[in-house]
Amino acid sequence: MKIEAVDFFYLSMPEVTTAADGSQDALLVRVAAGGHVGWGECEASPLVSIAAFVCPMSHGGCRPVGASVLGERLDSAADIERISSRIAYDSMDLLQAAHTWSGVEIALWDLLGKARNVPAWQLLGYSKAYKKLPYASQLFGDTPDDTARLGREAVNKGFRAVKFGWGPFGRGSAKSDADHLVAAREGVGQDGTLLIDAGQIWGEDVAAAKLRLPALEKAAATWLEEPFHGSAYEAYAALADHCTSVRLAGGEAAHNFFMARHLIDYGRIGYVQIDCGRIGGLGPAKRVADYAQKRNVTFVNHTFTSHLALSASLQPLIGLPDDRVCEYPVALSSLAWELSTNHILPDANGEIALPDAAGLGIGVNTVALKKYLVPTEIIVNGQRLYKTPLLD
Ligand SMILES: [Mg+2]
Numbered sequence: 001m002k003i004e005a006v007d008f009f010y011l012s013m014p015e016v017t018t019a020a021d022g023s024q025d026a027l028l029v030r031v032a033a034g035g036h037v038g039w040g041e042c043e044a045s046p047l048v049s050i051a052a053f054v055c056p057m058s059h060g061g062c063r064p065v066g067a068s069v070l071g072e073r074l075d076s077a078a079d080i081e082r083i084s085s086r087i088a089y090d091s092m093d094l095l096q097a098a099h100t101w102s103g104v105e106i107a108l109w110d111l112l113g114k115a116r117n118v119p120a121w122q123l124l125g126y127s128k129a130y131k132k133l134p135y136a137s138q139l140f141g142d143t144p145d146d147t148a149r150l151g152r153e154a155v156n157k158g159f160r161a162v163k164f165g166w167g168p169f170g171r172g173s174a175k176s177d178a179d180h181l182v183a184a185r186e187g188v189g190q191d192g193t194l195l196i197d198a199g200q201i202w203g204e205d206v207a208a209a210k211l212r213l214p215a216l217e218k219a220a221a222t223w224l225e226e227p228f229h230g231s232a233y234e235a236y237a238a239l240a241d242h243c244t245s246v247r248l249a250g251g252e253a254a255h256n257f258f259m260a261r262h263l264i265d266y267g268r269i270g271y272v273q274i275d276c277g278r279i280g281g282l283g284p285a286k287r288v289a290d291y292a293q294k295r296n297v298t299f300v301n302h303t304f305t306s307h308l309a310l311s312a313s314l315q316p317l318i319g320l321p322d323d324r325v326c327e328y329p330v331a332l333s334s335l336a337w338e339l340s341t342n343h344i345l346p347d348a349n350g351e352i353a354l355p356d357a358a359g360l361g362i363g364v365n366t367v368a369l370k371k372y373l374v375p376t377e378i379i380v381n382g383q384r385l386y387k388t389p390l391l392d
Helices: 046-054 077-090 097-116 144-156 174-188 206-218 233-240 257-265 282-294 307-314 334-338 366-372
Strands: 003-012 025-033 036-042 133-139 161-165 193-197 221-225 247-250 271-274 298-301 325-329 377-380 383-387
Touching: 003 046, 003 097, 003 366, 025 046, 025 097, 025 334, 036 097, 036 307, 046 097, 046 377, 046 383, 077 097, 077 282, 097 282, 133 144, 133 193, 144 161, 144 174, 161 174, 174 193, 174 206, 206 221, 206 233, 221 271, 233 247, 233 257, 257 271, 257 282, 271 282, 282 298, 298 307, 298 325, 307 325, 334 366
Parallel strands: 133 161, 133 325, 161 193, 193 221, 221 247, 247 271, 271 298
Antiparallel strands: 003 025, 025 036, 377 383
């Protein structure tokens, strides 16, 4: 097969706010090859990511992503890896390239899986898929009472694990954070798994993060996620020295394999969380999963958008029998929910499985998405480099 077309669709809610809700807009990618179609999603600014695919070349090390993809052969997993390597080299100075390529790469696995009639995880080298324990992933409430209520609601919906992140956490005093942690534990109950996401709030301030450790350990939080900037490895390692029961988690900011590996080796995290829509797709995410296994670090998916992205994020995780928990966003925008025709829902036991279907196993609801489409054109020097294609 030859990659004949790569189409980008910029989708957005009518209003986008400063809330840390990554499902407010989306960049959907459609690829076509050999009579098959594959879908993927980038986790990045849609407009900037489209531009990285079509922009004029700046020099030999700063070429548009499209130059490495269109017209290329696609017959095997090795072809996807070959294109990844070419982009890493030919677009080394185009920092958005990894984000753009992530959605395209995911769509290529979806397409290849459909062409072979196998799920994407089999193409990644797994022979069996294991059920995962989804954690309800949501933002902290504005007040401790709100946080407790959100925890109870998640448990009432059948979730055995709950993550709270961002919102007011880390923005006020250590006492205010401790109040939220007590409320969070109260909300999820003594048996629930409690996970906390600081959303990089302390930059590289180890002392500020350390102040919160007693309350985190008292609340029996399993992990503290992203206390620092994604590349502040020394800060991660310094904080790890002071952790007794709570482990550090991070990795969602990684936009290549090496960043994730450094966080494992130098940041001494216990959980590595990979977003396939940022790291360059399923290939590098699986490479991180393999590396994490060797280093006794638990691999976790990261995702906060549609169930297309959720399915993609689960593919590198699903074949690992011992890495049980997975991120499961529970407060999606209507755009992210309506993006797919089918959804991945917890069973009676509170566990999830991937759809039993080829590729990513998720259909795209092109009819419902039309109302979210942001018509976009990129014109340079009078030449139209991009125009929103027909969504059908
Ligand atoms: Mg996070």
